[in-house]
Amino acid sequence: MDEIDVTPANVAPVIEGVDEQPETAREVVFEIRDGAVRYGSNLAVADVNFDVGAREITAIIGPSGCGKSTFLRCLNRMNDFIPGAKVEGRITYHGENLYDPKVDAAEVRRRVGMVFQKPNPFPKSIFDNVAYGPRINRFKGDLHDLVEQALTRAALWDEVKDKLKKSAYALSGGQQQRLCIARTLAVQPDVVLMDEPCSALDPIATSRIEDLMVELKRDFTIVIVTHNMQQAARVSDMTAFFTTDVGEDASRVGRLVEFDRTHTIFTSPSDQRTEGYITGRFG
Amino acid sequence: MAIHSELLPASPEHLGDSRPPGRGVDRAFRLLAFAGGILVLVILALIAYSTISKAWPAFRDEGIDYFTSDVWDPAHAAFGTLAFSFGTLVISVIALVISVPVSIGIALFITEVSPRWLRRPVVTLIDLLAAVPSVVYGLWGLLVLVPALPGFYQDWHDLFADVPVLGSVFDGNPIAGKAFMTAGLILAVMITPIITAVTRETFATVPQAQKDAALAMGATRWEMIRAAVFPHSRSGMTAAILIGLGRAMGETIAVALVIGSSPQITEKLFSSGDALPSVIVNQFGESTGTYQAALIGMGVVLFFLTLMIGVIARTVLARSERKLGAA
Numbered sequence: 294m295d296e297i298d299v300t301p302a303n304v305a306p307v308i309e310g311v312d313e314q315p316e317t318a319r320e321v322v323f324e325i326r327d328g329a330v331r332y333g334s335n336l337a338v339a340d341v342n343f344d345v346g347a348r349e350i351t352a353i354i355g356p357s358g359c360g361k362s363t364f365l366r367c368l369n370r371m372n373d374f375i376p377g378a379k380v381e382g383r384i385t386y387h388g389e390n391l392y393d394p395k396v397d398a399a400e401v402r403r404r405v406g407m408v409f410q411k412p413n414p415f416p417k418s419i420f421d422n423v424a425y426g427p428r429i430n431r432f433k434g435d436l437h438d439l440v441e442q443a444l445t446r447a448a449l450w451d452e453v454k455d456k457l458k459k460s461a462y463a464l465s466g467g468q469q470q471r472l473c474i475a476r477t478l479a480v481q482p483d484v485v486l487m488d489e490p491c492s493a494l495d496p497i498a499t500s501r502i503e504d505l506m507v508e509l510k511r512d513f514t515i516v517i518v519t520h521n522m523q524q525a526a527r528v529s530d531m532t533a534f535f536t537t538d539v540g541e542d543a544s545r546v547g548r549l550v551e552f553d554r555t556h557t558i559f560t561s562p563s564d565q566r567t568e569g570y571i572t573g574r575f576g
Numbered sequence: 577m578a579i580h581s582e583l584l585p586a587s588p589e590h591l592g593d594s595r596p597p598g599r600g601v602d603r604a605f606r607l608l609a610f611a612g613g614i615l616v617l618v619i620l621a622l623i624a625y626s627t628i629s630k631a632w633p634a635f636r637d638e639g640i641d642y643f644t645s646d647v648w649d650p651a652h653a654a655f656g657t658l659a660f661s662f663g664t665l666v667i668s669v670i671a672l673v674i675s676v677p678v679s680i681g682i683a684l685f686i687t688e689v690s691p692r693w694l695r696r697p698v699v700t701l702i703d704l705l706a707a708v709p710s711v712v713y714g715l716w717g718l719l720v721l722v723p724a725l726p727g728f729y730q731d732w733h734d735l736f737a738d739v740p741v742l743g744s745v746f747d748g749n750p751i752a753g754k755a756f757m758t759a760g761l762i763l764a765v766m767i768t769p770i771i772t773a774v775t776r777e778t779f780a781t782v783p784q785a786q787k788d789a790a791l792a793m794g795a796t797r798w799e800m801i802r803a804a805v806f807p808h809s810r811s812g813m814t815a816a817i818l819i820g821l822g823r824a825m826g827e828t829i830a831v832a833l834v835i836g837s838s839p840q841i842t843e844k845l846f847s848s849g850d851a852l853p854s855v856i857v858n859q860f861g862e863s864t865g866t867y868q869a870a871l872i873g874m875g876v877v878l879f880f881l882t883l884m885i886g887v888i889a890r891t892v893l894a895r896s897e898r899k900l901g902a903a
Contacts, residue, residue, distance in 0.1 A: 369792065371788065371791065371792060374791065376692055399794045399795070399796055400794065401794075402791065402792055402793065402794040402795075403793070403794030406792060406793065407788075407792035409785060409788060409789065409792075411785055413783070413785035413786055413788065413789045414789075415786065415789065415790075415803055415804065415807065416807045416808060417807065425790070425793065425803060426793040426794070429793070429794070429795050429796075429799045429803075430794065473789070476789075476793070477792070477793065480793050480794060
């Protein structure tokens, strides 16, 4: 399952740029080996093995409750805040163990940003929302420039440039989500994790965010959890399919079933469960 | 009724015929809630009316001097209450300055820092403190705090003696430790539990999404608190402070025991003074006629002071929230 074929085939026809990837070195950002999450003594997610490649979009799909989001939060150590949650196995970030005691979790989150399910701007102005990250990181430089850059990258600048002092709550849901993306980008991360970023948005706003993701892929590594299989098929390069195993004692454990190029997952999956899910037979 | 509506199709013609069964209860509830709301206003108005009418002789005889003069001399029928209002405000401000940061700290500890197992005991303890009768605090202040403080005041005074403003603020000669500062300290201890309890409730309602947003950007806990917890809790914190202030301003016994009962207007916090409620409780028994009216009038003054501060605080808050346009 770990062996990933990176021949520059036409991986996902919708996406441009995939075939520009060099044939040899696939730069790996996250290496996940036997990844597992426990809440107290309950195993929530187990047997996760895959690599996240640099400047790729990796989609995590699967039925509700299969631990997609829980797992995503391992990648920037957001699970640290959940009492009793424990991450097992080995997750490395550019070769470094993410859970090494010497690693500063706040520093990890500076490099691995996150966009959430529901837009969650702060009750501050648009400008202050974007400037928040740079400010807490004691950014020395032209803050205005950085904010403009981040908003431009998030494809929001033209819509908000005349009302930067206005409250973030004055924006529409889709704009708020792009603001949250801009806020994340302003910290100049390496990876952006997205936890169902479009689930609260209408189709038009969703398609804008999808376009944006493809645009961002040039500079950032993106891992997205999505409920929407079409979305995974449209934007991602690689897809990880998770499912829920119900044990005899009714315990539910999320497991990785298959990880492969998105095109392969959606056209010729090697596991029956994946096929069942993508063809809509369950989930 | 059930059979009736089963037989009749839901068509517009029959709308007038049937009443949902819960309707009577709903009306009764509305009436009750409405009556409750009105009752609050009626009681408030009656209190205002009866105190003002009882205090009227003093207001009439003294005129504006009643509020603006600091000469309180019942023997010569001079009833100026400014020194008492001053004392009340000073000790309340001292209490808030000490108590608010401490209370917010405790509330943050409980909601954001404390391990789960410690949370319950701390909350219970704080709630217990809120239930301790004020006379107990007063006696503790009188028997423990008052004897211990003069030396402390002296050291403190020496420390700041050469600093321009603080030098005269931390000054005065307390009668055996009874002073504005002592009353303020006692009040701070008394209002901390209630301010803590209300701010804790407010902090607990901050959406996790807001906290996550800050944390996911590499914020430390304190940075997250400043970005997510405080902005979200402004109105709750204001309410908590106002409740604490109300308690501080109205506190009678504890203050009466430790403030020194010698009305004066001074910037020296270590000198003794007096406050509106404590002068009422100390002198009411021996008062008659205009003297008594003047004491009741202080209740009116206290009533309006509290009301005014509440209105001002709410207005300031509403203005800052509107600026943010926060929903």
